[in-house]
Amino acid sequence: MHKFIFTLLLPVIGVAQQKSFNIQGTAPTTKNGCKVYLNYQADGKLILDSTVVKNGAFSFKGGVGELSYARMVFDHENKGSYWVLNMGDRFYFYLANENYKVAVKDSLKKAVITGSPTQKAYAAYLSKIGGGFMNIIDSANQEMSAADTAAIPAIRKKYDSKFAAMREKERKFINENPNSYFSIIALTDVANRAPMSEVESLFNSLGEKVRNTTPGKEMKSRIVATHTIQVGLAAPDFEQPDVNGKAVKLSDFRGKYVLVDFWASWCHPCREENPNLKKAYGALKDKGLEVLAVSLDDKQTRNAWIKAIETDGLPWVHVSDLKGWQNQVAVLYGIRAVPQNYLVDPEGKIVAQNLRGPELTSRLAAYIH
Template identity: 90%
Template structure:
């Protein structure tokens, strides 16, 4: 057991031991000319790279400041990234500043990864929890796509049970490996189904280095939000720039009811909800309602954010720091999905949350007279 824990400690401290990563890939000569894509994140920003197989080889180089969950995709038919990133031949792994050897025989999904201690540790972690999230998702999608509609409920139940079993194993792993980076990975998944009252003590049991990783800090913020972002409590103040770069504070609207609306241009349910919000805003703005929309768009989708405001005709105030899911207000409020909103009264207290639907005007009018 101690040997296993030591192996899994490597990813926590290993990123700083080498200044860059080097992915050295090999593939059959018949794959010459095929494109390979790599996606990973640094400080919440999605980075993309691509290369072409030449003389049976391909290579990626770069650097990360912390372990990054990465996706590599092999485009066998050069269909283009749009088609292959989510349904193509792909592999998920954790990227550190290490040297990886990737040997492809027939597919990337079945390729051999070697050389990097992080990958060895990740493979060991997956074996402990029974395969991992994406393996279950891929198997479920494959089975459902070939099934008759009548069989779908049973298939969904089968894979829901697999997820439940995996999360039980993740909890065991967390308790046995408090200093492993993969314990915060496991806890992040556990938190998708478990209440924060169960997540918080597991988080507190982790080592300091693990709690201070990026996913550790995000989990801490979510835990804090469960205690501070509640109906009946004061809404934490915040400041973010509007579409013109002018700073806007929540406290600027003290004396009014403010619906703090978390959304994004790429969020279809958000866009579908906008007509309901427009109707409510039109009926209640003269009675003291303001809408402060916080977008989870990032720098790459800034233009889409501006266009969505114009296309949907949204006349209220819009702000964003363009950091995507790492938006500081979203982190402060523990936002894990959009759309989501909080109604703040004239004194700055949260009085309702997640008000939406065709009855939104009526729901808001119950507060705003």
């Protein structure tokens, strides 16, 4: 047990021992000319790098200030970054300032990764929890795409059970490895379903260095939000740029009812809800309703965000810092799922939350006279 825990401590204390990462990859020469993409965050910025396989080899170099969840994608047919990043041959890992060797034979997903203590620790962590979130998601998507509509509920139930089993293993991992970086990663997933009182207890059990990582600070913000983002309390003010870059504050709408709506262009339930929101807005805007939509899109999906606003015909105010799930307002409000909304009264107090569905107009009208 102690050896395992020590291995998993390495990413927390070892990231800064060299100043850059170096990824050296090999692939069959039949893959010459194929593009390989690397997607990660550094200093709060989303980075998409790419290279081409030449003479059976490819490489990436760069630097991260802290462990960064990364996605490497092999474009076997040169279909382009948008398609392969979401549907292609992908490999997820944690990027540190270390040396990686990636040996690709037939697919990147099955590649052998060596040389990185962080990758070794991450692989050990995944084995402890049974494969990890993205592996379950990918399997579920593959099964659903091949199934007919009638089979979808049973498939969803099957994978919900897999997620539940994984989260029990994540809880155990957290309790056994309070100083592992991957314990805060596990807790981030557990928090999507667990009561925040349990999440707060698990968070407080973690080591100080783990709590002070970026995901640790984000989790702290979520915990604080459970105490501050409540019906009856003042809605924290915020400021973000609109689609034209103009700064917009929540407090700019003081004197009106404001539905702060968290959504994203890629969120199907959000898009399905938009007709209900349009109907309510049309009926109540002259009575003092405003909608302030905060998008969890990122820089890569900015154009999709703008297009979704136009396609769905959404006439209200839209803002985003284009940081995805790290959107500062989303972090402030503890948002971990979309769609989600809060109704703020003319004095700036939260009076309702998660008002949705065909009855949205009548539910809002109960507050707006």
